[in-house]
Amino acid sequence: MIATQENEGNQIFFQQTMPDNVCFGCGHENHEGLKIKSHWEGDASVCVWESQEKYNGWKGIMNGGIIATIIDCHTMATATMHAYKVEGNRPWNSNPEYRTGTLTVKYLKPTPNDVPVKLVARVTEVKGRKTVMTCELWSSDQKTAEADVVAIRVYDSSQQKGDNPFKG
Numbered sequence: 001m002i003a004t005q006e007n008e009g010n011q012i013f014f015q016q017t018m019p020d021n022v023c024f025g026c027g028h029e030n031h032e033g034l035k036i037k038s039h040w041e042g043d044a045s046v047c048v049w050e051s052q053e054k055y056n057g058w059k060g061i062m063n064g065g066i067i068a069t070i071i072d073c074h075t076m077a078t079a080t081m082h083a084y085k086v087e088g089n090r091p092w093n094s095n096p097e098y099r100t101g102t103l104t105v106k107y108l109k110p111t112p113n114d115v116p117v118k119l120v121a122r123v124t125e126v127k128g129r130k131t132v133m134t135c136e137l138w139s140s141d142q143k144t145a146e147a148d149v150v151a152i153r154v155y156d157s158s159q160q161k162g163d164n165p166f167k168g
Helices: 064-087
Strands: 006-008 011-013 038-041 044-049 056-058 096-107 117-127 130-139 142-156
Touching (some): 038 064, 044 064, 064 117, 064 130, 064 142
Antiparallel strands (some): 044 117, 096 142
16 A cells, blocks of 8 residues: 555545645645645546635636646646555655646536536556656546646655755
8 A cells, every 4th residue: 555644534645645735736735725635546546626616717617727727736646656656665755756747638528616526547658757647527427628647757855866946
């Protein structure tokens, strides 16, 4: 099992394992943020997130930027946890960190803003520092968006030395 910390009921979430996480989308330390929470279901990472009216794009329709944000945050957490999963013996404090290389979102249908959405991401390839993923966003039983994402490993305390511009 991956060494993750947060547990709601029996569910373990990726984002709670990221120290000093102040990200707007997934930061557990950002009190104004979206606070998405991702977990493994088999080979896919899943996030169920409930929006609020303030995230409307049009009345009753989720804002496209919010959709892109939750996809981005969900897939970056997926890339990080995938590294722990496949490397198996990676020390928990080794901090592999990823940033978005590319995020291509295709909006298929309007996403209702008054029901929870489900994100499902899968890693399709790992090549060097790149982790390639797909992500689908579902509202009820309809896929309303899909994305192709490339995460770039920008920091790995087990391999890199010196200054890192991505570390605050």
